[in-house]
Amino acid sequence: MEFLILIIVAIMLASAVAVLLLKDFLAALAAFSVVSLGLSVLFVILRAPDVAMTEAAIGAGLSSLLFALAIRRLGLWRTNDAGPEE
Amino acid sequence: MRRFTSALFLIGLGLLIVAIYQQLGLQASSNIGQAINTVAADQLGAANFVTAVVLGYRGLDTLVELTILFTAATAGALVLGTRKPSTKRDPDAGFILQTGADLLFPLLLIVGLYIIMHGHLTPGGGFQGGVILASAFFLPILARPGSSIDHHWVSFIEGLAGASFIYIGLLVMFDGKAFLSPVAGNGVFGELFSAGTLPLLYAAVGLKVGAELAGLLANLSDTEAVD
Amino acid sequence: MDINLDISLMIYIAAGGLILAGSAGIVLSTHLLRIIFAIALLEAGANLLLLLASYRDGTAVPIIVDDHIPAVMADPVPQALVLTSIVIGVGVLALALGLVIRVQRTYGTLDIRELRERMAEDIADDAGIGRPVSSHAPLPVQAPGVVGADANE
Numbered sequence: 001m002e003f004l005i006l007i008i009v010a011i012m013l014a015s016a017v018a019v020l021l022l023k024d025f026l027a028a029l030a031a032f033s034v035v036s037l038g039l040s041v042l043f044v045i046l047r048a049p050d051v052a053m054t055e056a057a058i059g060a061g062l063s064s065l066l067f068a069l070a071i072r073r074l075g076l077w078r079t080n081d082a083g084p085e086e
Numbered sequence: 087m088r089r090f091t092s093a094l095f096l097i098g099l100g101l102l103i104v105a106i107y108q109q110l111g112l113q114a115s116s117n118i119g120q121a122i123n124t125v126a127a128d129q130l131g132a133a134n135f136v137t138a139v140v141l142g143y144r145g146l147d148t149l150v151e152l153t154i155l156f157t158a159a160t161a162g163a164l165v166l167g168t169r170k171p172s173t174k175r176d177p178d179a180g181f182i183l184q185t186g187a188d189l190l191f192p193l194l195l196i197v198g199l200y201i202i203m204h205g206h207l208t209p210g211g212g213f214q215g216g217v218i219l220a221s222a223f224f225l226p227i228l229a230r231p232g233s234s235i236d237h238h239w240v241s242f243i244e245g246l247a248g249a250s251f252i253y254i255g256l257l258v259m260f261d262g263k264a265f266l267s268p269v270a271g272n273g274v275f276g277e278l279f280s281a282g283t284l285p286l287l288y289a290a291v292g293l294k295v296g297a298e299l300a301g302l303l304a305n306l307s308d309t310e311a312v313d
Numbered sequence: 314m315d316i317n318l319d320i321s322l323m324i325y326i327a328a329g330g331l332i333l334a335g336s337a338g339i340v341l342s343t344h345l346l347r348i349i350f351a352i353a354l355l356e357a358g359a360n361l362l363l364l365l366a367s368y369r370d371g372t373a374v375p376i377i378v379d380d381h382i383p384a385v386m387a388d389p390v391p392q393a394l395v396l397t398s399i400v401i402g403v404g405v406l407a408l409a410l411g412l413v414i415r416v417q418r419t420y421g422t423l424d425i426r427e428l429r430e431r432m433a434e435d436i437a438d439d440a441g442i443g444r445p446v447s448s449h450a451p452l453p454v455q456a457p458g459v460v461g462a463d464a465n466e
Contacts, residue, residue, distance in 0.1 A: 005320060009327040016334040019350050020342070028350060035331075039357055042324060046368050047387040049209040049376070050136045051395050055360075057217040058403050062299065063353065065221070066403070069306045070410040074346065074417055092340045099336055103329040110325075110366060119367070119388030123375060126389075127382075135375040135386070139393040151397045158404035162411040209376065213400050295400075302407050309414060 005045060012038035025076045029067050036060040132206040132284055140211070141287050145255065145266035152248060152294060159302045166309045176231040187229035194222035202292035203285060212288040216295030223300040227307060234308060240301045247294035254283055254290065324365050331358025345416065345423040349409050356402040360395050367391040 015034040022028045036059030043052035071077060122143065123135060132138040140148055178184070198218035205211030227234060255266035331354055338351025367390075373383035375392070417423055420431055437444045 002320065002323070005323050009323050012327055013330045013334075016331055016354055019354060020334060020338045020347065025346060028347070032350060032353065035354065035357065039361060042327065042361065043364065045320070046324070046364055047372055047374050048136075048364055048392045048395070049374055050134070050211070050214075051364060051392050051399070053209055053214050054217075054396050054399050057214050058399055059357070061221060062217055062403055063406060065224075065303065066306065066407055066410055067350075069303070070346070070414060073306070073309060073414050074423070076346070089341075092337075095340060096333065096337050100329075100333055103332065107322075107325055107329075119390050122389060123386045127377060133377045135377075135389040136392045136396070139389045140396065144390075144393060147393075147397060151401060154401055155404045158408045162408045165408070165411040165415050213396065306407070306411065 005042075008038050008041055012042075025071050026068075029064060029071065032067070033060050033064050036063065130284065131282065134206050134208065134211075136209075137206045137211055137284060137288070141284050142267075145287070148291065149251070149255075149266070152251065152291065155295065155298055156244075156248065159298045162302055163305050166305055169308050178232065179229045184229045187225045191222055191225060194218055194225070198222055198292075198296070202289055205288040205292075206284045212291030213295055216292040217299060219292065219296030220299035220303065223296070224303045224307075227304055231307070235300060235304050237301060237304070240297050240304075244294050244297040244301070247290045247297065251287060251290040251294070254286055258283070320370070321365065321368065324361065324368075328358050328362040328365060331355070331361065334358075343425055345413055345425060345428070348425075349406070349413060352409070353402070353406055356398075356405075360398055360402075363398070364391055364395050 012035055015031040015038070018031040019028045019035065022031065036055065039059065040052045040056040043049075043055055122139060126132065126135050126138045126142075130138045130142045132142070198215045200215075201210040201218060202212055202215030205215070223235060258267050259265060335351045335353075335355025335358055338354065339348055342348050342351060367388040369385075369387070372385050372387040375386040375389040413423070416428070420428060422428060422431075434444060
């Protein structure tokens, strides 16, 4: 049980650092979803299924959707793949 | 200079977090929580104690939270503005997304309503179910960006649900109790129609949150792309 | 590797790490959207810390199923507060993203250094005062023959 928690915490912290360091914003959004998912599992381990369901629905669902829409509207959808015709 | 002061601030924050761990006093005993756990089942008749706290014992906090959500959604709509009707819309999504959205819409609707109505028996409630309802109403807009939701209906449902939350709380005052006390009989413990006004309050919360978030998402996706 | 790491310490390290990562992102980033990501991380870390403060070993979930009442149940009050906090966080996030889109539409850039300069210019122009010039900036060159012109704007 402790080993499982150790793995989840390690993945969460690595993804949190990746959110800040990745250049592509879509990849940063994916890493943010991983942080939200790890957080949801930790909430279940802390005996709070209500909070875990809320975090899964809002963090991995609504929050990521808001970020994706904003990234699309800001024109940051693609980076660094300049084709030969650019 | 900025990097140096930032590094200094972060080192200080790290030391503060380490120092808090010594003082946190984890595994100490708490009084209010244990007191609520022993009396909530008899006083309110709800099997889910978190629902009992959110709607029964701290109903005023939920009312303030609904106000904050309403302010954020209204301010977001104000900031983003309306779109000029001449700008080009995104093309329709592919076949998979269109078919998937048509199939998922009734399923999401049923799951959302189930989670809202069973908030006092199982983990769930108004906020979780409201978010699922919002995504159910937003999925067709993702599939076909040309069709948008009718903002008048959405605002009407949101206003009606928010007002009914307050009215149910006010009705209790005719009985001589305080604002937002849960009443109207407890019913059989564990049934769907139990726990007094708690399911009604959560239904109002769920509809309000769902309509609000659906309107906010539609506004965000409707705004013109910046180039 | 220590075998008896207890659960509280590991989750506390996760919460503290998230708070530190969020703060570092806010203070050190130059792109406005990345600052918004860091704010969301900071809120997640704070919620985890709040819920951890009420965790006791060996407690059960505070929900009664099938009339089987467990002996010790977890504290439901911090769970209700964290529920409220998560929903408020998403409301704040939606408004922040709307503001970022508006800023991009008005100024055309999301780099905070450039934004700071342009906003200072706009404010100074609207108020009718001179632009704030730092003491390290070079003085403007005067054309020869212009007498009595002011050295600083």
